[in-house]
Amino acid sequence: MDKVINKIALKELLYKTADDLLILGHRNSEWTGIGPLLEEDIAFSSMAQDKIGQSLAIYELLHDLGEADPDTVAFMRNAEQFHNCKFVELPIGEYEFSLVRHFLYDHSILLRFQQLSTSSCQPLAQIARKLVGELRYHIMHADLFIKKLGTGTDESISRLQTTLEQAIPFALGVFERSPQESDLISDLIFTGEDDLYTRWCHEITKVIESTALVLPQHNLSEAKTGGRIGQHTPHLQPLLDEMAEVLRLDPSTDW
Amino acid sequence: MALDSLDPRIKRCNLQEQRTKDFNSQPLDQLPTYEVFIQLKETKAFEHAGIVHAATPDMAFLFAKEQFSRRYTCTGMWVVPSDRVWVTAFSDLEENIYDQIDEMPAQEAGPEEDYEVFHLIQRGKQHQHVGRVTANSHLQALQKAKVRFNAGKPILNVWLIKINDLQTTNLEDHVIWSTLHEKTHRDVISYRAGDKLKQFKEKQQPDG
Amino acid sequence: MYGGGNTFEATKFDNLAKEDPIKLDEFEARIAGGEKIEPADWMPVLYRKQLIRMIEQHAHSEIIGALPEGTWITRAPGFKRKLALMAKVQDEVGHAQLLYSAAETLGKSREDMMQDLINGRSKYSNIFNYPALTWADSTIISWLVDAGAIVNQLANSKGSYGPYCRALERICVEESFHLKYGHHAVIHLATGSKIQRQMVQEALNRWWPPMMHFFGPPDRISVHTEVLMKWKVKMATNDECRQQFLDMYVPKIWELRLSVPDPNLQKNEETRQWEYTEPDWEEFKRVINGDGPCNKERLAVRRMAEERGRWVRKALLTPDAKYVTPLA
Numbered sequence: 001m002d003k004v005i006n007k008i009a010l011k012e013l014l015y016k017t018a019d020d021l022l023i024l025g026h027r028n029s030e031w032t033g034i035g036p037l038l039e040e041d042i043a044f045s046s047m048a049q050d051k052i053g054q055s056l057a058i059y060e061l062l063h064d065l066g067e068a069d070p071d072t073v074a075f076m077r078n079a080e081q082f083h084n085c086k087f088v089e090l091p092i093g094e095y096e097f098s099l100v101r102h103f104l105y106d107h108s109i110l111l112r113f114q115q116l117s118t119s120s121c122q123p124l125a126q127i128a129r130k131l132v133g134e135l136r137y138h139i140m141h142a143d144l145f146i147k148k149l150g151t152g153t154d155e156s157i158s159r160l161q162t163t164l165e166q167a168i169p170f171a172l173g174v175f176e177r178s179p180q181e182s183d184l185i186s187d188l189i190f191t192g193e194d195d196l197y198t199r200w201c202h203e204i205t206k207v208i209e210s211t212a213l214v215l216p217q218h219n220l221s222e223a224k225t226g227g228r229i230g231q232h233t234p235h236l237q238p239l240l241d242e243m244a245e246v247l248r249l250d251p252s253t254d255w
Numbered sequence: 256m257a258l259d260s261l262d263p264r265i266k267r268c269n270l271q272e273q274r275t276k277d278f279n280s281q282p283l284d285q286l287p288t289y290e291v292f293i294q295l296k297e298t299k300a301f302e303h304a305g306i307v308h309a310a311t312p313d314m315a316f317l318f319a320k321e322q323f324s325r326r327y328t329c330t331g332m333w334v335v336p337s338d339r340v341w342v343t344a345f346s347d348l349e350e351n352i353y354d355q356i357d358e359m360p361a362q363e364a365g366p367e368e369d370y371e372v373f374h375l376i377q378r379g380k381q382h383q384h385v386g387r388v389t390a391n392s393h394l395q396a397l398q399k400a401k402v403r404f405n406a407g408k409p410i411l412n413v414w415l416i417k418i419n420d421l422q423t424t425n426l427e428d429h430v431i432w433s434t435l436h437e438k439t440h441r442d443v444i445s446y447r448a449g450d451k452l453k454q455f456k457e458k459q460q461p462d463g
Numbered sequence: 464m465y466g467g468g469n470t471f472e473a474t475k476f477d478n479l480a481k482e483d484p485i486k487l488d489e490f491e492a493r494i495a496g497g498e499k500i501e502p503a504d505w506m507p508v509l510y511r512k513q514l515i516r517m518i519e520q521h522a523h524s525e526i527i528g529a530l531p532e533g534t535w536i537t538r539a540p541g542f543k544r545k546l547a548l549m550a551k552v553q554d555e556v557g558h559a560q561l562l563y564s565a566a567e568t569l570g571k572s573r574e575d576m577m578q579d580l581i582n583g584r585s586k587y588s589n590i591f592n593y594p595a596l597t598w599a600d601s602t603i604i605s606w607l608v609d610a611g612a613i614v615n616q617l618a619n620s621k622g623s624y625g626p627y628c629r630a631l632e633r634i635c636v637e638e639s640f641h642l643k644y645g646h647h648a649v650i651h652l653a654t655g656s657k658i659q660r661q662m663v664q665e666a667l668n669r670w671w672p673p674m675m676h677f678f679g680p681p682d683r684i685s686v687h688t689e690v691l692m693k694w695k696v697k698m699a700t701n702d703e704c705r706q707q708f709l710d711m712y713v714p715k716i717w718e719l720r721l722s723v724p725d726p727n728l729q730k731n732e733e734t735r736q737w738e739y740t741e742p743d744w745e746e747f748k749r750v751i752n753g754d755g756p757c758n759k760e761r762l763a764v765r766r767m768a769e770e771r772g773r774w775v776r777k778a779l780l781t782p783d784a785k786y787v788t789p790l791a
């Protein structure tokens with residue numbers, strides 16, 4: 001990055017992306033050993049590991065940009081310093097909620113990385129290009145499960161439908177605009193949340209339409225926002241406390 | 256009474272300690288199984304790896320990917336419903352199963368189809384892919400396989416799978432394995448602690 | 464396993480009187496010659512029964528074994544430990560999948576096995592009925608419990624049943640990662656700060672007695688399993704496994720200046736055998752029969768997982784797909 005860019009805006013973009021992945025990776029890992037089917041347990045765990053790994057790659061990039069090391073950044077901040085959307089911090093609930101969240105969120109992150117793979121920020125573009133491969137698997141998995149359970153039994157359809165209605169406002173919170181986003185757009189770092197949202201609607205509609213589910217009418221004005229500026233649900237801080245419980249016993253030592 | 260678990264995940268589930276009903280899973284719960292074959296390198300043959308339980312071939316493929324190729328490298332994967340594999344009898348050691356096929360009853364001929372052929376050459380090992388034949392029945396496929404692939408060690412058992420029954424990887428989907436070699440957190444090599452141990456022992460030496 | 468200390472039924476030779484003597488001879492000759500038995504082969508009823516029992520117990524131990532360590536995934540300190548533990552526990556679930564599959568080739572469906580586990584008709588390794596109280600407990604499990612498991616699994620991988628051996632070969636490769644990771648984590652605690660050293664010593668104190676139980680009662684009071692040894696179902700005696708474990712790991716514990724909570728533990732250089740205080744076999748029996756600190760929770764969690772997942776499995780079923788015994 002030779003030309004002068006808005007570093008604060010770039011860091012904000014990196015933080016929110018990494019924080020989303022870190023928190024969702026932790027949430028999804030809670031299913032390890034108690035999933036609905038052994039094979040699904042294994043697949044879901046791999047995808048949770050991928051997410052934590054993806055967040056690490058971005059925290060490392062932030063470290064290169066002058067931020068603290070990944071362990072400190074990931075495990076030593078408080079909720080109000082986190083930029084993840086509220087969607088990812090909600091408890092895992094029943095499997096249908098975790099699945100619907102996985103479907104809605106992963107479509108957004110795949111599109112985000114696809115977009116970032118042509119970013120003018122080279123190191124970011126490089127990470128993004130690499131990760132779209134493994135994210136393709138996540139999407140194949142999410143789409144197949146939504147299709148199967150969304151056309152399965154009356155029970156599975158109604159579980160998914162109810163959860164979809166509850167999840168959509170939170171999912172819209174993924175696309176909360178950042179204050180300095182226009183700089184990112186003009187610097188060709190990122191094409192912006194609105195653009196992402198339009199593409200996302202297209203992708204998820206395609207899948208939902210092939211099932212017995214009905215995508216609820218939605219509008220960005222109903223989005224559960226605030227996560228991007230550090231306003232969170234009561235679920236985040238206890239999770240962060242848990243994540244750092246051991247590390248905080250002695251943060252200066254090597255665990 | 257709610258179980259007071261040490262596990263925060265379990266605590267959040269608010270689990271009850273006593274249930275009166277006997278646990279009973281309906282026979283319906285049992286999903287069918289799929290046989291999984293993987294290819295570790297482009298130059299290597301596909302080899303049987305194991306099975307997964309799944310609802311459909313595409314789901315079997317997704318499950319197999321994480322159960323049988325989470326480590327090292329993988330260049331391709333095939334899955335087939337367990338009941339779509341045609342299996343010969345098992346031969347005894349030193350006897351070649353192909354030598355016994357003349358005794359097999361004739362089958363009705365159907366349309367010409369492609370079959371993938373798999374051999375087992377040692378008990379305890381996995382079946383390996385050896386090639387493809389076109390035939391109008393399993394028996395004819397076996398006859399053709401005998402002509403083409405029966406060389407070297409005695410073949411103990413043969414599997415035949417119609418290629419229409421095999422779910423294979425699309426080329427553009429190969430990117431799902433693209434970051435596999437970077438998943439070093441699953442590898443032994445990431446956990447070397449010899450230096451730390453050595454330092455510790457040296458520090459202990461004087462009083463030890 | 465997990466699961467030395469397999470519980471076998473007492474076997475009597477007259478159970479074999481009903482078997483075809485010629486087929487039995489062939490079967491035994493094959494095993495004596497070092498060949499593997501494959502699912503389609505003829506086998507004595509007793510062989511099939513005891514194998515299902517053993518492989519099933521092993522599989523249960525893996526899926527239940529995922530619980531005490533799974534507790535610590537969210538709390539694992541830092542990225543490196545987090546990713547390692549996630550992958551490690553995932554492997555254990557994967558091991559259960561592989562082992563249930565091997566048992567399925569003998570004709571028992573996975574759902575049946577799961578049902579027997581939850582209803583208490585089938586056992587799993589006793590050691591997972593103890594709690595992982597601190598982070599250090601999870602590292603001791605990853606290191607020493609997995610070390611014990613490897614001793615058993617390496618022995619069993621030379622057994623006679625093809626599908627079980629193949630599953631174990633795959634499992635052993637992954638176990639070497641578990642062992643290395645566990646040792647790495649324990650080394651960091653033992654060579655670290657005062658708090659860390661204390662934590663790991665206390666965890667070792669807690670896990671030593673269950674670890675001594677791990678391989679099962681001493682040979683002199685165990686069920687006789689000669690025929691199972693001859694058929695290469697059981698590959699090493701409980702005491703042989705325990706001695707091998709002590710030989711390999713006590714020196715590694717001592718080099719970290721950790722103490723083993725048994726004042727009588729020492730190697731008798733004459734007999735080349737380890738001597739130790741006899742573990743409390745009454746406690747072992749009590750815990751295996753349901754009265755351990757975590758038995759109730761382990762089964763309740765497994766049951767919850769099955770019950771909460773039922774609607775998913777039901778919705779996934781397609782009416783035309785039917786379950787058949789898998790091939791290999």
Ligand SMILES: [Fe+2]
Pocket residue numbers: 525554555558612634638
């Ligand atoms: Fe294991």
Ligand SMILES: [Fe+2]
Pocket residue numbers: 528555604605608609612641
């Ligand atoms: Fe283990």
Ligand SMILES: [Fe+2]
Pocket residue numbers: 555609612637638641
């Ligand atoms: Fe293990």
